[in-house]
Every structure is written in C-alpha cells, then in structure tokens.
Amino acid sequence: xxxxxxxxxxxxxxxxxxxxxxxxxxxxxxxxxxxxxxxxxxxxxxxxxxxxxxxxxxxxxxxxxxxxxxxxxxxxxxxxxxxxxxxxxxxxxxxxxxxxxxxxxxxxxxxxxxxxxxxxxxxxxxxxxxxxxxxxxxxxxxxxxxxxxxxxxxxxxxxxxxxxxxxxxxxxxxxxxxxxxxxxxxxxxxxxxxxxxxxxxxxxxxxxxxxxxxxxxxxxxxxxxxxxxxxxxxxxxxxxxxxxxxxxxxxxxxxxxxxxxxxxxxxxxxxxxxxxxxxxxxxxxxxxxxxxxxxxxxxxxxxxxxxxxxxxxxxxxxxxxxxxxxxxxxxxxxxxxxxxxxxxxxxxxxxxxxxxxxxxxxxxxxx
Amino acid sequence: xxxxxxxxxxxxxxxxxxxxxxxxxxxxxxxxxxxxxxxxxxxxxxxxxxxxxxxxxxxxxxxxxxxxxxxxxxxxxxxxxxxxxxxxxxxxxxxxxxxxxxxxxxxxxxxxxxxxxxxxxxxxxxxxxxxxxxxxxxxxxxxxxxxxxxxxxxxxxxxxxxxxxxxxxxxxxxxxxxxxxxxxxxxxxxxxxxxxxxxxxxxxxxxxxxxxxxxxxxxxxxxxxxxxxxxxxxxxxxxxxxxxxxxxxxxxxxxxxxxxxxxxxxxxxxxxxxxxxxxxxxxxxxxxxxxxxxxxxxxxxxxxxxxxxxxxxxxxxxxxxxxxxxxxxxxxxxxxxxxxxxxxxxxxxxxxxxxxxxxxxxxxxxxxxxxxxxxxxxxxxxxxxxxxxxxxxxxxxxxxxxxxxxxxxxxxxxxxxxxxxxxxxxxxxxxxxxxxxxxxxxxxxxxxxxxxxxxxxxxxxxxxxxxxxxxxxxxxxxxxxxxxxxxxxxxxxxxxxxxxxxxxxxxxxxxxxxxxxxxxxxxxxxxxxxxxxxxxxxxxxxxxxxxxxxxxxxxxxxxxx
Ligand SMILES: Cc1cc2nc3c(=O)[nH]c(=O)nc-3n(C[C@H](O)[C@H](O)[C@H](O)COP(=O)(O)OP(=O)(O)OC[C@H]3O[C@@H](n4cnc5c(N)ncnc54)[C@H](O)[C@@H]3O)c2cc1C
Ligand code: SF4
Ligand code: SF4
Ligand code: FES
Numbered sequence: 010x011x012x013x014x015x016x017x018x019x020x021x022x023x024x025x026x027x028x029x030x031x032x033x034x035x036x037x038x039x040x041x042x043x044x045x046x047x048x049x050x051x052x053x054x055x056x057x058x059x060x061x062x063x064x065x066x067x068x069x070x071x072x073x074x075x076x077x078x079x080x081x082x083x084x085x086x087x088x089x090x091x092x093x094x095x096x097x098x099x100x101x102x103x104x105x106x107x108x109x110x111x112x113x114x115x116x117x118x119x120x121x122x123x124x125x126x127x128x129x130x131x132x133x134x135x136x137x138x139x140x141x142x143x144x145x146x147x148x149x150x151x152x153x154x155x156x157x158x159x160x161x162x163x164x165x166x167x168x169x170x171x172x173x174x175x176x177x178x179x180x181x182x183x184x185x186x187x188x189x190x191x192x193x194x195x196x197x198x199x200x201x202x203x204x205x206x207x208x209x210x211x212x213x214x215x216x217x218x219x220x221x222x223x224x225x226x227x228x229x230x231x232x233x234x235x236x237x238x239x240x241x242x243x244x245x246x247x248x249x250x251x252x253x254x255x256x257x258x259x260x261x262x263x264x265x266x267x268x269x270x271x272x273x274x275x276x277x278x279x280x281x282x283x284x285x286x287x288x289x290x291x292x293x294x295x296x297x298x299x300x301x302x303x304x305x306x307x308x309x310x311x312x313x314x315x316x317x318x319x320x321x322x323x324x325x326x327x328x329x330x331x332x333x334x335x336x337x338x339x340x341x342x343x344x345x346x347x348x349x350x351x352x353x354x355x356x357x358x359x360x361x362x363x364x365x366x367x368x369x370x371x372x373x374x375x376x
Numbered sequence: 377x378x379x380x381x382x383x384x385x386x387x388x389x390x391x392x393x394x395x396x397x398x399x400x401x402x403x404x405x406x407x408x409x410x411x412x413x414x415x416x417x418x419x420x421x422x423x424x425x426x427x428x429x430x431x432x433x434x435x436x437x438x439x440x441x442x443x444x445x446x447x448x449x450x451x452x453x454x455x456x457x458x459x460x461x462x463x464x465x466x467x468x469x470x471x472x473x474x475x476x477x478x479x480x481x482x483x484x485x486x487x488x489x490x491x492x493x494x495x496x497x498x499x500x501x502x503x504x505x506x507x508x509x510x511x512x513x514x515x516x517x518x519x520x521x522x523x524x525x526x527x528x529x530x531x532x533x534x535x536x537x538x539x540x541x542x543x544x545x546x547x548x549x550x551x552x553x554x555x556x557x558x559x560x561x562x563x564x565x566x567x568x569x570x571x572x573x574x575x576x577x578x579x580x581x582x583x584x585x586x587x588x589x590x591x592x593x594x595x596x597x598x599x600x601x602x603x604x605x606x607x608x609x610x611x612x613x614x615x616x617x618x619x620x621x622x623x624x625x626x627x628x629x630x631x632x633x634x635x636x637x638x639x640x641x642x643x644x645x646x647x648x649x650x651x652x653x654x655x656x657x658x659x660x661x662x663x664x665x666x667x668x669x670x671x672x673x674x675x676x677x678x679x680x681x682x683x684x685x686x687x688x689x690x691x692x693x694x695x696x697x698x699x700x701x702x703x704x705x706x707x708x709x710x711x712x713x714x715x716x717x718x719x720x721x722x723x724x725x726x727x728x729x730x731x732x733x734x735x736x737x738x739x740x741x742x743x744x745x746x747x748x749x750x751x752x753x754x755x756x757x758x759x760x761x762x763x764x765x766x767x768x769x770x771x772x773x774x775x776x777x778x779x780x781x782x783x784x785x786x787x788x789x790x791x792x793x794x795x796x797x798x799x800x801x802x803x804x805x806x807x808x809x810x811x812x813x814x815x816x817x818x819x820x821x822x823x824x825x826x827x828x829x830x831x832x833x834x835x836x837x838x839x840x841x842x843x844x845x846x847x848x849x850x851x852x853x854x855x856x857x858x859x860x861x862x863x864x865x866x867x868x869x870x871x872x873x874x875x876x877x878x879x880x881x882x883x884x885x886x887x888x889x890x891x892x893x894x895x896x897x898x899x900x901x902x903x904x905x906x907x908x909x910x911x912x913x914x915x916x917x918x919x920x921x922x923x924x925x926x927x928x929x930x931x932x933x934x935x936x937x
Binding site: 021022023024040041051052053055056057059061062063064065066067068069070071085087111112113115118119126127131132133135139142143144145146147148151152154155158159160161162190194196 | 411412414415416417419420467470471472473475476477478479480481482483484485500501503506507510511514515517518527551580581582614616617687691694695698699701806807808809812850851852853854855856857858859860863
C-alpha cells in the first residue's frame with residue numbers, strides 16, 4: 010500500500026511547550042481521505058492527536074483544517090491529491106485560521122464562528138401567525154435558499170477570509186450566507202430590517218473585499234461571497250438602503266464604473282463612490298483615501314496615466330450583459346440546486362469551482 | 377452543580393425536538409451533546425421524512441406500511457400515534473422554517489420511498505436531515521433563555537438516587553476535562569444509535585451506543601436488540617451511504633451478469649421493496665457468485681434524468697465523485713448491503729418513559745417499538761421528532777409536579793476514579809485495536825445472514841474483548857480535548873451493546889425482518905411474535921425475558937413485495 014507522510018501541527022496548552030510539527034508515516038490507498046490518514050496515525054501511533062471528526066463524509070462539518078495551507082475538510086481531500094499539492098510531497102495539516110487554537114487541529118469555533126452566526130438573528134421571523142397548512146411559496150425560492158442551507162458550518166470560509174484577518178469584527182462569510190437564507194426566504198417578515206442592520210453595521214455586508222477566498226474554500230458550494238453580493242443588491246436595488254458607511258454608493262460606483270469602462274477603472278472608483286470627483290463630499294474622503302490610491306499606484310494596479318485618461322470603454326459585450334441583467338425579472342440565480350437543462354452539453358459542474366465560474370464578469374477586472 | 381427541570385442527553389433531532397417541546401411546556405431545560413449539536417448524526421439523513429399529509433393519502437395507509445415493514449414486530453399503538461401525528465409535525469417544521477421541496481403550486485412536494493404504498497416522503501434536496509437539524513438549531517438559539525446548551529460535554533453515566541430514580545447525569549467537559557453532576561427531575565436520553573459496533577457502517581464515528589449502554593447499566597431493559605438494519609446501498613470499504621432516494625427517483629439494481637435481479641425477489645415493488653428484502657436479495661446474488669469480484673452489485677442511477685439527479689440527488693453526485701470516483705449521472709456505482717440502523721434500543725412507552733422512573737428515551741437510542749424487525753426509509757426522522765416531542769412534553773409535565781430532588785456527588789467521584797485508572801494503565805492492547813476487531817467480527821457474523829454457530833462464536837469474541845478492554849491502554853494523559861479517554865469509554869459502551877445484539881440474535885430462533893437465521897429460515901408467529909427484552913445481569917451475559925407485541929388493527933399476514 011502506498012505510504013504518505015503527514016506533517017501535523019501540534020499544540021497542547023497544558024504542556025507549556027510552543028506549537029511544533031510532528032511527522033507521521035501512514036499506509037493507505039490514495040483515494041482515502043486525509044482524515045483517514047490522521048485517524049490511522051491516531052489509532053496506531055499517537056492517540057493524543059486532537060481533531061474533531063464524525064461523519065467521514067463531508068456532512069457534519071467537524072473536520073475543517075488547513076491542508077498544505079488551504080482550508081478544507083480533512084475528510085474531503087484525497088491523500089493522493091493532497092500529496093500532489095504538497096511542495097515536497099509531505100502533506101501539511103494545520104488548524105484553521107482566524108480562530109484561536111484549543112489543541113492541535115481543534116479551534117475555538119464558538120468564540121468566532123458561532124458568535125458571528127448569532128449576530129445575524131439566525132431564525133425565521135415570520136409576520137403574524139402561521140397559516141393552517143404550509144406556507145405557499147414559489148418552488149424556486151426554496152431551491153434558491155437551499156444553496157445556503159447546504160452550509161455545514163465547518164468554518165473553512167472563515168478560516169481564510171481576508172477581511173476578517175484585517176477586521177476581526179467582520180460578520181464574515183458563513184454568517185452572512187446564513188443571513189441570505191432568511192432574506193431569500195419569502196416566509197420571513199423582516200427582510201428590510203435584516204438588510205438595513207447588515208448594511209449599517211460597519212462590519213456588515215459592505216466589509217467584504219471580494220477576495221473570493223470563501224468561494225474557493227467552501228466544500229459545499231455555498232459560495233458565501235455570492236450570497237453577500239446578493240444581499241447588497243437586494244439591499245440597494247429592492248429596498249434602496251443607503252448605509253452610513255457608504256457601502257451602497259461604493260457598490261453602485263463599482264457597477265457603473267464597469268458598465269462604463271468595461272473593466273474596473275480603479276482611479277474613478279473612489280471619487281465615484283462619493284458622488285463623483287467634484288462632489289464636495291469626495292474631497293475629504295479622497296484625502297483620507299490617498300494611501301489606498303498610492304498603494305494601488307505602487308502595485309501597478311493604477312498607472313498615473315490611466316488614472317487621468319479614460320483608456321477603457323466598455324465593449325458592446327459588457328453593455329449587453331448589463332442590459333440582460335437589468336432586464337431580468339427573476340432574481341434566482343444559477344446555483345447548485347438550480348441547474349442547467351438536461352440537454353446541456355456543458356452542464357455546470359457540481360463542484361465548488363462551478364460557483365466560482367458563475368462569476369467571471371466580476372472576477373476578470375482584477376486579474 | 378447545574379440544576380434543571382429537564383436534562384436532555386444528545387442534540388440530534390430527537391434531543392433538540394424534546395428540548396423545544398419541554399421549554400414550550402414551561403420547563404427549564406439543559407441540552408447536552410458530545411459534539412456541537414449540528415454535528416449530530418441526524419445531519420446524515422439524506423432521503424426525507426414520511427407523513428400522510430396529502431388529502432388522498434391516509435395515516436392508516438402509512439401505519440399499515442410501517443406495520444408490514446416491521447414484519448409485524450412493531451407495536452401498533454405506537455405506530456398509530458406516529459403516523460397520525462406525522463402530518464402536524466411536518467407542518468410544524470415547515471412553520472419553523474424548514475425549506476421543504478415544493479410542488480409547482482408552491483405546496484409541499486413528495487418523493488417515493490421504499491416499502492411505501494404512496495409517495496409520502498417530504499424532503500429538502502438530499503440534505504433533509506441536515507436542513508431539519510440546522511433549522512431546529514436555529515430554534516434552539518432563538519429560545520436560548522429557556523434552554524441552556526452544553527456543547528461538547530460527554531455524559532459518562534446516569535445518576536440515580538437511593539430509590540432508583542434517575543436524577544440526572546454525570547458529564548465531562550471535553551474542553552477542560554472537568555466532571556460535573558447535572559441534576560434534573562426528568563432526564564431524556566436522545567443519544568442516537570450504535571452503528572460503530574459494526575465495521576464498515578454508514579454511521580458516524582460518534583454513534584457508539586453510549587446511551588443504550590448507560591441505561592442498561594442502571595437497569596433499564598433493552599428491546600429488539602437483534603434487529604440491525606443493513607442498508608441495501610452502501611459503498612464498499614468505507615460504508616458511506618447512497619440514499620434510498622436514488623431508488624425512489626427510479627434507479628435500478630443489476631448483478632454482474634446485467635440482470636435486474638429484484639424481479640426474482642420482489643416482482644411488484646422491485647427496488648422499492650423493504651430494505652431487509654433488498655439487502656438479502658443483494659447478498660444472495662453476491663454469495664451465489666453473481667456479484668462483482670469486490671463483493672458488490674451495481675446501482676444504476678443513469679436511469680434517472682440527469683437534470684433531476686443534479687437537482688434532487690446532488691449530495692450523492694458528490695459522494696460518488698469524492699468517495700468512489702464515479703460520476704453517477706453517467707455510469708453505475710458499485711454498492712453492497714452495509715450496517716445502517718439499530719431498530720432496538722432502550723425500551724420506552726409511547727410517551728418515551730422507560731422502566732426507570734425519571735428516565736425517558738427518544739430517537740434511535742430508544743425502542744418504542746415503531747420499527748419492529750425492519751425500519752422503513754424516512755420513518756426514523758419521523759420517529760425522532762414525534763417521540764422526541766412527546767417525551768419532552770411528558771418529561772416537563774412530570775417535573776412540574778415535583779419537589780426539588782437531591783443527588784449525591786459520590787457517583788461523580790466514582791467516575792473520576794474510573795477515568796484516572798484508565799489514564800494510568802499500561803501494557804494492554806490499544807483501544808483502537810479492540811474496536812476494529814469488534815467491528816470487523818460483527819460485520820462477518822452478525823450481518824444479513826446469521827446462524828447459531830456464527831453467533832455463538834461472536835458471543836465468545838465479545839466476551840474476550842470485554843476482558844481485554846478492562847486493561848486496554850491509551851496515550852493521552854491530558855485534560856483538554858482528551859479524545860483518547862472518550863474513545864476508551866465509548867469502546868466499553870459498544871461492547872455492552874454488541875453483546876446484547878448477539879444475545880438477542882441467538883435467542884430469536886426464527887427469521888423476521890432484519891434477522892435472517894439460515895438455520896431457522898421461516899417466520900414463526902406461534903413462538904416468536906414477541907419482543908426479546910434484555911437486562912443487565914451483573915457481569916454475566918444479559919438476562920432474557922419477553923414482552924408481547926401490541927396488535928390493534930392489523931393481524932399478521934405473509935409479507936410479500
Ligand atoms: C447515512 C444515514 C442516512 C439516513 N437517512 C435517513 C433518512 O433519509 N430518513 C430517515 O428517516 N432516517 C434516516 N437515517 C436514520 C436517522 O438519521 C437517524 O436514525 C436519526 O437521525 C437519529 O437521530 P437521533 O436524534 O436519535 O440521534 P443522533 O442524531 O445520532 O444524535 C445523537 C446525539 O447524542 C449525542 N451523544 C451521544 N452520546 C453522547 C454522550 N455520551 N454524551 C453526550 N452526548 C452524547 C450526540 O452528540 C448527538 O448530539 C439515516 C441514517 C444514516 C446513518
Ligand atoms: S470574499 Fe469577502 S467574505 Fe469572502 S473571504 Fe473574501 S472578504 Fe471574506
Ligand atoms: S459556507 Fe461553506 S465553508 Fe463556510 S461554513 Fe458553510 S459550508 Fe463551511
Ligand atoms: S468528518 Fe464530518 S465533515 Fe469531515
């Protein structure tokens with residue numbers, strides 16, 4: 010049987026020792042999971058290795074870890090694949106990020122993940138008494154929110170959320186995806202209140218930086234970032250919520266900018282967010298944002314010439330996409346449960362990356 | 377020492393439903409689980425939940441299917457209650473926020489399931505259990521003022537007063553190893569099944585029969601323990617389940633010769649016959665050399681329209697891809713019967729009460745018995761919810777009329793000592809070794825086909841493993857997340873449960889439901905239309921007694937599909 014080496018990050022608060030790495034040799038077929046590997050090491054070599062696990066089938070959400078630096082479920086990653094991805098063939102397993110480590114691979118989900126979950130009032134708040142029988146709702150609406158119901162609360166998205174790294178108070182991808190589960194649920198009676206709350210909170214829906222990490226991390230295709238973007242669209246378009254934090258105008262400026270230029274024209278984005286370069290509100294804000302613009306210049310994201318001259322003009326294709334979206338009445342989006350036609354030669358694949366590939370238009374500007 | 381009216385052990389569907397019902401009845405409630413509640417094994421239920429909610433369906437039809445599915449071992453009074461109350465329960469869930477699949481008119485929609493005479497299974501794609509569990513947890517968070525949650529606490533034993541009443545439980549805080557006595561006027565066991573006694577199994581690693589053994593150890597009788605369901609469609613090797621929803625949606629079974637073999641065994645219901653029938657058919661094909669070399673037959677889901685599969689069976693599309701490397705929308709997948717569910721458990725009445733005053737049991741840990749010899753698909757979630765709710769209500773009512781109770785901390789000290797001993801041992805076999813030997817042996821000798829010789833041998837092995845477990849050793853000596861200690865305690869529970877399964881199977885000298893004895897291949901109503909009850913008998917094998925099956929409307933008939 011093939012052999013693999015697991016390098017596990019160990020930490021025991023009782024030992025008084027600093028965190029360190031231990032290597033374990035295991036022999037298992039390559040199609041078995043990293044979790045199977047860890048359990049073999051635990052069974053045969055060291056019973057004190059700490060990892061939460063239960064279902065072994067990517068359903069219970071217990072075994073979130075980082076494998077070779079990337080968040081995933083240990084039971085959802087094959088050993089052969091993990092070995093391929095490892096720089097020197099040694100599979101590196103460490104606890105998830107953005108949450109305090111309790112022991113070895115076990116993190117304090119309650120202090121971070123669940124606390125944030127409770128922040129979004131995570132239960133249905135219907136108006137009035139329930140009907141005698143079931144609520145009658147469009148079948149698509151239930152399928153639509155089933156994508157967020159598919160969340161197993163594993164924390165993989167939280168682990169690598171860029172905004173949360175910078176702002177630990179950010180409500181974060183999993184909890185905001187949960188919020189969409191209610192905002193998208195026609196039985197809930199507090200859509201506007203929920204959205205206003207999440208928009209006004211400086212750590213709310215406008216605190217996400219579009220980094221896509223959560224979409225890549227999620228083993229269940231929940232695509233938290235897409236849910237956050239939908240919350241923003243519904244907040245602004247359906248409820249006209251203009252938040253104190255300027256997130257709404259920033260969002261609008263972003264969209265208008267792409268519609269106009271075809272690509273994101275970053276130099277215009279900030280002033281546009283504040284009502285255009287010559288709007289009085291823009292002046293102090295531009296001054297405080299100067300470091301951002303300077304950094305953008307440094308990283309070559311904005312060239313001085315580009316900042317001044319509008320080189321890009323939106324192609325017909327981009328304009329057409331915008332027209333299509335504006336004209337679309339239905340807001341249900343293609344998701345893992347609303348899939349292409351049977352005859353599709355190229356149906357959307359059922360993997361998390363399908364969720365990413367739904368969004369090429371949003372992603373390409375930054376490439 | 378935390379004090380509550382009602383203490384609930386386990387936070388799967390049964391436990392959470394009980395907590396909500398008890399809180400609604402005005403009790404102070406604690407709910408405790410060794411894993412975070414949403415990690416409970418209920419989340420694995422893919423297929424759905426049964427209820428005769430359609431105007432053209434009836435609870436009597438649901439009840440009859442259940443009675444027949446149970447091979448007439450189910451208690452019909454309990455089955456009637458379950459099926460009668462099912463429609464309201466499903467509506468309650470819908471009102472609480474469950475995102476059930478809808479028909480085109482926006483009403484609740486159904487799918488077909490095995491052993492049922494109407495399509496009465498309600499579902500959420502193929503994440504039914506997960507969606508139910510997460511919505512109930514939403515409700516637990518909502519009612520946090522009445523319900524205290526103790527997440528990642530491990531119950532090590534039930535507490536009793538001098539009169540033998542159950543007065544709570546002793547628990548270990550997994551985070552720091554502290555032991556605590558939780559007292560309560562009523563205690564509800566909702567700690568799930570014991571599939572880990574078998575290897576492989578569809579059950580999660582946490583399904584180690586803790587509650588069954590803990591109740592048994594304080595004298596509660598267990599019932600129907602021989603009835604272990606082998607699910608017809610599990611993956612070879614790791615035992616992961618392919619939901620019955622696949623067959624409900626129209627998938628077929630073939631042997632290696634390309635024959636749709638169910639034609640021989642259940643010409644009417646074909647793949648949708650009862651699980652015991654389908655599992656036996658598969659095992660017969662495999663044993664007689666018509667399976668594939670790896671001991672499997674083929675499940676062909678390509679018969680189901682691709683769009684429908686992607687929409688309604690997405691989870692098994694993922695499972696096929698991730699755990700078997702097969703695209704089930706394009707090719708058949710190899711499956712075999714695998715250990716899935718324990719019909720037996722702690723003997724409980726229709727209100728969840730066990731024979732120990734103050735102790736209730738609901739869900740897979742309990743045996744009411746609504747499943748008898750064989751559980752129908754999508755009836756277990758229903759069982760957890762109906763009897764979870766009923767025991768929550770009754771436990772709260774019992775507590776309401778009671779003065780404060782007292783419990784002695786001596787029991788905590790006993791358990792502390794036991795754990796200290798365990799940590800100081802050296803030189804014995806590893807816990808994991810004993811566990812693996814037990815599971816592999818049970819899956820060989822106490823599986824779909826059983827006989828006297830095999831069962832006798834199985835009993836000897838379990839007795840030996842019990843001796844070895846007393847000296848088994850572990851590595852971790854710490855207090856924070858010491859999973860090694862918990863593993864050793866769980867092994868003890870599994871061995872008690874395994875012994876009861878084997879003794880029950882040896883005792884029942886007939887074939888009924890999931891129990892097929894090759895040496896007694898016929899059902900024998902004259903002698904065996906009765907439950908086998910097992911009680912703890914010191915350190916010896918359990919004591920056997922019998923109790924009658926309750927029959928209301930449906931006299932036993934021959935069972936064909
Ligand atoms: C793969 C799979 C698919 C299934 N599909 C279906 C289906 O489609 N329809 C259907 O009706 N049924 C299905 N079932 C069966 C059904 O899921 C279970 O029988 C049911 O969910 C059991 O629920 P429960 O609440 O009794 O226990 P569980 O959900 O198992 O919960 C047990 C709880 O007890 C806690 N616990 C256990 N021991 C201790 C301890 N020592 N200390 C503290 N806490 C403890 C656990 O942490 C957990 O919270 C399926 C089962 C499996 C394995
Ligand atoms: S896209 Fe937003 S929510 Fe998702 S990881 Fe990045 S910053 Fe966090
Ligand atoms: S959104 Fe995905 S990654 Fe995040 S907690 Fe839920 S399942 Fe895990
Ligand atoms: S063990 Fe359940 S998700 Fe990995």
